[in-house]
Amino acid sequence: MSLDKKEHIIDVAIELFAEKGFEGTSIRELAAKADVNLAMVNYYFGSKDKLFEAMVEYKVSFMRGKIEELEKDKSLSELEKMDKIVEGYVERFLSHPEFHKVLQQEMLVSPREEMHKRVMGIFKQNTENITHIIERGIRKKVFKKVDPQLTFATLIGTINQVLMSKSLCNILTGKDEKFNPYTDEHFKKRIINHLKQILHDHLLLH
Amino acid sequence: MSLDKKEHIIDVAIELFAEKGFEGTSIRELAAKADVNLAMVNYYFGSKDKLFEAMVEYKVSFMRGKIEELEKDKSLSELEKMDKIVEGYVERFLSHPEFHKVLQQEMLVSPREEMHKRVMGIFKQNTENITHIIERGIRKKVFKKVDPQLTFATLIGTINQVLMSKSLCNILTGKDEKFNPYTDEHFKKRIINHLKQILHDHLLLH
Amino acid sequence: MSLDKKEHIIDVAIELFAEKGFEGTSIRELAAKADVNLAMVNYYFGSKDKLFEAMVEYKVSFMRGKIEELEKDKSLSELEKMDKIVEGYVERFLSHPEFHKVLQQEMLVSPREEMHKRVMGIFKQNTENITHIIERGIRKKVFKKVDPQLTFATLIGTINQVLMSKSLCNILTGKDEKFNPYTDEHFKKRIINHLKQILHDHLLLH
Amino acid sequence: MSLDKKEHIIDVAIELFAEKGFEGTSIRELAAKADVNLAMVNYYFGSKDKLFEAMVEYKVSFMRGKIEELEKDKSLSELEKMDKIVEGYVERFLSHPEFHKVLQQEMLVSPREEMHKRVMGIFKQNTENITHIIERGIRKKVFKKVDPQLTFATLIGTINQVLMSKSLCNILTGKDEKFNPYTDEHFKKRIINHLKQILHDHLLLH
DNA sequence: AATGAATGAGGATTCATTCAT
DNA sequence: TATGAATGAATCCTCATTCAT
Numbered sequence: 001m002s003l004d005k006k007e008h009i010i011d012v013a014i015e016l017f018a019e020k021g022f023e024g025t026s027i028r029e030l031a032a033k034a035d036v037n038l039a040m041v042n043y044y045f046g047s048k049d050k051l052f053e054a055m056v057e058y059k060v061s062f063m064r065g066k067i068e069e070l071e072k073d074k075s076l077s078e079l080e081k082m083d084k085i086v087e088g089y090v091e092r093f094l095s096h097p098e099f100h101k102v103l104q105q106e107m108l109v110s111p112r113e114e115m116h117k118r119v120m121g122i123f124k125q126n127t128e129n130i131t132h133i134i135e136r137g138i139r140k141k142v143f144k145k146v147d148p149q150l151t152f153a154t155l156i157g158t159i160n161q162v163l164m165s166k167s168l169c170n171i172l173t174g175k176d177e178k179f180n181p182y183t184d185e186h187f188k189k190r191i192i193n194h195l196k197q198i199l200h201d202h203l204l205l206h
Numbered sequence: 207m208s209l210d211k212k213e214h215i216i217d218v219a220i221e222l223f224a225e226k227g228f229e230g231t232s233i234r235e236l237a238a239k240a241d242v243n244l245a246m247v248n249y250y251f252g253s254k255d256k257l258f259e260a261m262v263e264y265k266v267s268f269m270r271g272k273i274e275e276l277e278k279d280k281s282l283s284e285l286e287k288m289d290k291i292v293e294g295y296v297e298r299f300l301s302h303p304e305f306h307k308v309l310q311q312e313m314l315v316s317p318r319e320e321m322h323k324r325v326m327g328i329f330k331q332n333t334e335n336i337t338h339i340i341e342r343g344i345r346k347k348v349f350k351k352v353d354p355q356l357t358f359a360t361l362i363g364t365i366n367q368v369l370m371s372k373s374l375c376n377i378l379t380g381k382d383e384k385f386n387p388y389t390d391e392h393f394k395k396r397i398i399n400h401l402k403q404i405l406h407d408h409l410l411l412h
Numbered sequence: 413m414s415l416d417k418k419e420h421i422i423d424v425a426i427e428l429f430a431e432k433g434f435e436g437t438s439i440r441e442l443a444a445k446a447d448v449n450l451a452m453v454n455y456y457f458g459s460k461d462k463l464f465e466a467m468v469e470y471k472v473s474f475m476r477g478k479i480e481e482l483e484k485d486k487s488l489s490e491l492e493k494m495d496k497i498v499e500g501y502v503e504r505f506l507s508h509p510e511f512h513k514v515l516q517q518e519m520l521v522s523p524r525e526e527m528h529k530r531v532m533g534i535f536k537q538n539t540e541n542i543t544h545i546i547e548r549g550i551r552k553k554v555f556k557k558v559d560p561q562l563t564f565a566t567l568i569g570t571i572n573q574v575l576m577s578k579s580l581c582n583i584l585t586g587k588d589e590k591f592n593p594y595t596d597e598h599f600k601k602r603i604i605n606h607l608k609q610i611l612h613d614h615l616l617l618h
Numbered sequence: 619m620s621l622d623k624k625e626h627i628i629d630v631a632i633e634l635f636a637e638k639g640f641e642g643t644s645i646r647e648l649a650a651k652a653d654v655n656l657a658m659v660n661y662y663f664g665s666k667d668k669l670f671e672a673m674v675e676y677k678v679s680f681m682r683g684k685i686e687e688l689e690k691d692k693s694l695s696e697l698e699k700m701d702k703i704v705e706g707y708v709e710r711f712l713s714h715p716e717f718h719k720v721l722q723q724e725m726l727v728s729p730r731e732e733m734h735k736r737v738m739g740i741f742k743q744n745t746e747n748i749t750h751i752i753e754r755g756i757r758k759k760v761f762k763k764v765d766p767q768l769t770f771a772t773l774i775g776t777i778n779q780v781l782m783s784k785s786l787c788n789i790l791t792g793k794d795e796k797f798n799p800y801t802d803e804h805f806k807k808r809i810i811n812h813l814k815q816i817l818h819d820h821l822l823l824h
Numbered sequence: 825a826a827t828g829a830a831t832g833a834g835g836a837t838t839c840a841t842t843c844a845t
Numbered sequence: 846t847a848t849g850a851a852t853g854a855a856t857c858c859t860c861a862t863t864c865a866t
Contacts, residue, residue: 018315019315020315020317021227021311021314021315022227022230023226023227023229024229024315024317026859026860026861027860027861027862028859028860028861037826037827037828038827038828038861039826039827039828039829039862039863039864040826040827041861042861042862042863043825043826043827047861047862048861048862101314104370105227105311105314105315107370107371107374108227108307108310108311108314108370109224109225109226109227109230109311110371111227111230120373120374120377123374123377124377127377127378146400146403146404147396147399147400147403149378149379149380150368150378150396150397150400151400151404152378153364153367153368153378154360154363154364154367154400154404156367157360157363157364157365157366157367157368158356158359158360158363158364159363160363160366160367161360161362161363161366162356162359162363164310164313164314165313165314165316167326168313168326168329171326171329171330171333172333172355172356172358172359173355173356174355190353190356191356193353194352194353194356194357194360197352197353197408198352198357198360198404198407198408201404201407201408202403202404202408206412211850232834232835232836233835233836234835242851243851243852243853244836244837244852244853245837245838245839245851245853245854246850246851247836247837248836248837248838249850249851253836253837254836254837430727431727432727432729433639433641433723433727433729434642435639435641435642436641436727436729438838438839438840439839439840439841440838440839440840449847449848449849450840450848450849451841451842451843451848451849451850452847452848453840454840454841454842455848459841460840460841513726516726516782517639517723517726519782519783519786520639520722520723520726520782520783521636521637521638521639521723522783523638523639523642532785532786532789535786535789536789539789539790558812558815558816559808559811559812559815561790561791561792562776562780562790562791562808562809562812563812563816564790565776565779565780565790566772566775566776566779566812566816568779569772569775569776569777569778569779569780570768570771570772570775570776571775572775572778572779573771573772573774573775573778574768574771574775576722576725576726577725577726577728579738580725580738580741583738583741583742583745584745584767584768584770584771585767585768586767602765602768603768605765606764606765606768606769606772609764609765609820610764610769610772610816610819613816613819613820614815614816614820618824644855644856644857645856645857645858646855646856646857654830655831655832656831656832656858657831657832657833657858657859657860658829658830658831659857659858660857660858660859661829661831665857665858666857666858
């Protein structure tokens with residue numbers, strides 16, 4: 001049960017799911033692209049659905065825990081925490097753009113009940129953690145009385161919007177068709193600056 | 207070719223595509239839910255792909271031209287225009303939430319080349335119109351030197367985030383599972399207020 | 413019940429059946445090419461099968477009776493009769509090449525029981541008439557003791573071979589792809605000469 | 619990929635295509651008659667069209683090369699070569715009558731572009747080889763100045779005519795409905811004799 | 825542990841035909 | 846008489862999955 005092969009299949013699956021969606025990707029195609037036997041996918045993962053679950057499980061482990069730690073950190077102000085969160089999110093989303101596209105699809109459509117709940121759970125956790133930070137900032141009178149939930153929606157929504165599609169992103173930012181925004185350091189900074197700026201403007205009393 | 211029946215099929219299609227995605231929806235299922243003969247879909251629309259195109263064409267006509275008019279209106283300040291845009295967008299997106307979910311999917315995955323370009327074109331138009339307004343505000347020194355494109359991404363991304371999934375939205379806003387945010391007047395106002403506030407904070411000099 | 417329209421449909425049907433076969437031609441396509449309503453074909457002819465029958469009936473009437481008359485003609489020798497038959501056959505086959513292609517198909521495959529028998533009947537009649545002429549020639553000692561049936565097969569088979577496909581015929585005769593052998597007067601004479609020559613060689617004592 | 623099963627499917631396909639034509643034969647029917655799963659045909663051959671191609675490829679290999687060898691043989695006279703060709707053709711056509719019916723159909727109608735060209739190519743090769751032999755006979759003054767191409771058409775057309783349909787053949791030769799001419803040794807000799815005789819009569823100077 | 829062969833269920837689409845008008 | 850709308854059956858093909866080895 002070569003772990004490498006499993007990982008390889010998952011990587012190819014992410015690519016294909018991001019490009020064509022879960023339903024639009026056939027196991028045949030996946031096996032061909034991953035250069036493994038057609039029966040391997042079912043042999044390793046049990047079914048196409050379970051491959052999806054394994055994929056989420058495998059990738060999600062990379063992106064957990066960061067925010068929880070942040071929240072507990074007493075040495076940082078709420079604004080500094082928000083800045084860290086912006087940096088962390090942008091960093092993470094842009095370094096796994098395809099996986100996040102798959103997750104976005106999973107949020108949009110949800111025939112896989114269990115998986116949906118799973119992803120929802122993670123999202124809920126993040127929502128709560130970040131709204132708590134904002135609420136504390138409000139209580140401490142360093143933040144204005146904003147709408148914490150929708151402020152989080154703005155943060156995550158802006159990144160998702162950019163992440164939605166490479167060509168959409170290039171239209172948005174006026175770049176050339178072939179430009180890959182997700183690997184561009186300048187672009188990453190541009191997003192981080194924008195998000196920090198807009199959150200500062202929105203949150204801070206002046 | 208009873209127009210009512212065509213419209214009915216399109217309405218059911220939007221529902222199903224929003225719920226299960228284009229690939230995840232079978233014509234069989236669609237015909238069953240719309241209570242029409244299986245062959246009707248191909249009879250009316252030619253193919254599943256063309257049904258999708260007809261659907262977009264049909265719905266898009268409802269939402270065109272508003273922003274162009276707005277831009278040309280000399281009597282409104284840039285800030286007033288942005289407020290109008292927020293109201294218009296939220297109004298429109300929340301009154302056709304399922305259709306917009308389908309469009310979001312189309313942006314995420316794109317096996318339908320032609321349709322993809324079509325939807326991209328609309329998006330591009332909107333991007334340009336709104337960034338123009340922001341840029342004019344900047345030139346007139348009523349707006350700060352913000353990033354116009356990403357500011358638009360924030361606007362549209364926030365709405366999309368909320369629209370992504372009913373249950374996601376309810377998690378976000380802390381509502382009950384059964385609550386329908388898209389038909390709730392209070393919720394609509396909440397989003398509009400948040401967006402206006404965040405744009406004011408971000409755009410205006412103080 | 414405009415007769416012109418019926419004839420028109422039949423003409424278009426022959427074209428299409430010759431080109432794509434009976435099963436390979438859809439009523440939709442036929443109606444489109446004939447520029448009539450889809451339901452017209454069934455309305456006029458009852459069904460696709462009956463259209464075929466009507467087509468055969470309609471065209472066959474043109475080509476009947478000639479040989480019977482010939483056989484009874486006492487003023488001509490057997491050889492002269494054979495020459496007349498060659499001329500008549502070539503003339504007739506080459507002026508309705510598409511219809512004869514359809515008949516050839518009908519001989520090759522036969523899902524239409526009734527029609528098959530009908531066409532067989534005509535063929536049988538022709539076989540008998542011509543073999544009678546040959547047999548009489550043999551009895552009169554003007555013809556050699558040939559195989560009358562297979563001699564007829566040679567006559568009809570040679571024409572059919574040429575008629576099978578335009579491009580096949582052009583390969584056979586070394587002509588250009590675009591050449592239409594069936595409307596060429598020289599080619600017609602070439603076939604007639606060949607057939608007369610080969611029958612003379614085969615039939616006549618020397 | 620059990621070769622036996624592939625061959626079996628091809629054999630059944632030939633039977634059915636000969637009987638009902640390509641378009642007239644459904645994969646369902648084919649699978650049922652061959653007693654294999656419906657999906658097997660596509661599994662083995664990829665598509666109905668490719669099954670056809672495989673069928674031709676498979677059978678054609680049996681019947682290649684014979685005539686080329688013959689042409690190069692210096693020890694035989696042109697007349698002897700023609701006799702050999704007659705024997706070879708009749709032998710081959712009558713031992714695979716159904717396959718040749720399928721090929722005849724392919725010549726008559728041609729929606730399968732590639733296959734058509736393929737079969738045309740074989741035919742062209744045969745045409746050239748045989749007309750070369752006849753032409754050499756003419757140059758050597760052992761044959762009369764006949765029309766080489768149409769003489770070949772007569773040879774092949776006669777066989778095709780007989781092969782067209784069992785019942786047609788029985789009508790032609792005055793046999794009973796149930797008689798199978800293609801497996802009858804006497805009948806084979808009858809055709810061979812007729813063809814040799816008619817070619818001798820036609821080709822030889824006297 | 826790994827895989828080529830095989831399969832049943834379901835995919836979209838096209839068909840000839842019918843029906844209401 | 847003529848036709849647009851509608852339909853059930855059948856088309857080919859692809860799917861995820863399983864099984865024997």
